[in-house]
Amino acid sequence: RKEVEQDPGPFNVPEGATVAFNCTYSNSASQSFFWYRQDCRKEPKLLMSVYSSGNEDGRFTAQLNRASQYISLLIRDSKLSDSATYLCVVSQGGGKLIFGQGTELSVKP
Amino acid sequence: DTGVSQDPRHKITKRGQNVTFRCDPISEHNRLYWYRQTLGQGPEFLTYFQNEAQLEKSRLLSDRFSAERPKGSFSTLEIQRTEQGDSAMYLCASSSRRDQLGTEGEKLFFGSGTQLSVL
Numbered sequence: 001r002k003e004v005e006q007d008p009g010p011f012n013v014p015e016g017a018t019v020a021f022n023c024t025y026s027n028s029a030s031q032s033f034f035w036y037r038q039d040c041r042k043e044p045k046l047l048m049s050v051y052s053s054g055n056e057d058g059r060f061t062a063q064l065n066r067a068s069q070y071i072s073l074l075i076r077d078s079k080l081s082d083s084a085t086y087l088c089v090v091s092q093g094g095g096k097l098i099f100g101q102g103t104e105l106s107v108k109p
Numbered sequence: 110d111t112g113v114s115q116d117p118r119h120k121i122t123k124r125g126q127n128v129t130f131r132c133d134p135i136s137e138h139n140r141l142y143w144y145r146q147t148l149g150q151g152p153e154f155l156t157y158f159q160n161e162a163q164l165e166k167s168r169l170l171s172d173r174f175s176a177e178r179p180k181g182s183f184s185t186l187e188i189q190r191t192e193q194g195d196s197a198m199y200l201c202a203s204s205s206r207r208d209q210l211g212t213e214g215e216k217l218f219f220g221s222g223t224q225l226s227v228l
Contacts, residue, residue, distance in 0.1 A: 008149070036217075043200060043219035044152065087151050095140055095204075096165055097217060099151035 001026055004090050004100035012106045017078045021103045023071040023088030032091035033064055035073050037084045038102065044087055047073075078107045111135060113220035115201050121226045122191055129187045130223045134203030141184050142217065143176055144200040152200055158184060191227045198222045 006023045013019050025033075033050035048055065050062040050071055061074040071088055088100035114133045122128050134141045139160050144152035155174070156166045160181040173191075178184040188195055202217040 004151075006151075043221055044217075045219070046216050094164065095157060095159065096154060097142075098154060099144070101149070101151045 002101075003027060003098045004088055006086075006088050006100040006103045008101055008103060010104040010106055012108060013078055014108055015078055015080060017107075018074065018076050019078060019105060020075075021073045021086055021088075021105075023073075023100055025069050025071070025088075025090045025098075027090070027092055028066075028069060029092065030069075030090045031093050033062075033071050034089040034091075034097075035060075035062060035071075036087040036089055036099070038087055039084045044099075047086070075105075078105075080107050080109060083107045113201055113203050113218050115199075115220035115223050117223055118221065119224045119226075121228065123228050124193060125190055127187065127189045128191055128225065129185055130199055130201075130225075131183060131185050132201030132203075132220060133183045134201070135205075135218055136182075138203035138205045138218070139181070140204045141178055142202040142204075143184070143186050144202065146198045146200055146222075147196075155186075188225075191225075193227050196225055196227045198224050 004025050035047040036044040037047045038044040048057050048062055050064045052064050054063045059076045063072045083106050085102040085104045087102045090098050116131045142157040143155040146152045154167050155170055156176050158178040161178050173189045176186045200219055200222045202219045204217050
């Protein structure tokens with residue numbers, strides 16, 4: 001079983017749609033959680049951290065369920081510029097970060 | 110440019126040759142990471158350093174791979190006797206504990222990567 005698993009997609013949605021990505025992790029001792037964004041042929045960049053209480057940044061909402069070892073990212077009112085691959089990332093402590101395989105999103109006009 | 114820089118951007122080599130990649134992290138960052146990424150997959154952890162100390166190395170990394178960070182600044186990743194399966198994007202990232210997020214998580218700043226093609 002992979003340490004961090006995501007639905008690879010692709011998710012094809014129209015502009016303005018709401019889309020949700022899911023991620024599960026296997027190590028119950030994982031301590032910190034993040035979503036990174038990676039544009040085609042570019043390096044990954046931090047999108048947002050994920051806190052136990054849930055957190056929101058504009059159109060983006062991240063949720064964490066430690067009991068189920070589950071992380072989610074919700075994007076509301078999708079824009080064309082949101083098209084990218086979204087990577088779920090888990091920290092196992094000591095600085096090591098494990099990436100999921102990524103979920104590809106394509107927003108169409 | 111004060112970001113993470115990697116050199117070269119592209120490397121084409123023949124199977125069996127040795128290759129070396131260089132990474133220059135953001136100057137005040139004390140942690141440096143190497144990841145490998147293939148098409149359709151997320152970055153796969155290879156190894157990381159805190160200052161000049163190599164703290165962890167992936168079990169997936171064969172003995173043909175070695176990384177160094179001799180003075181706690183730039184790092185090199187060497188692959189000996191390259192194989193076609195080594196073809197991938199090699200990403201370097203750095204972070205600083207002064208920029209911590211969460212309990213122990215850190216914000217990684219990635220370089221643009223070195224694309225290796227082994228023929």
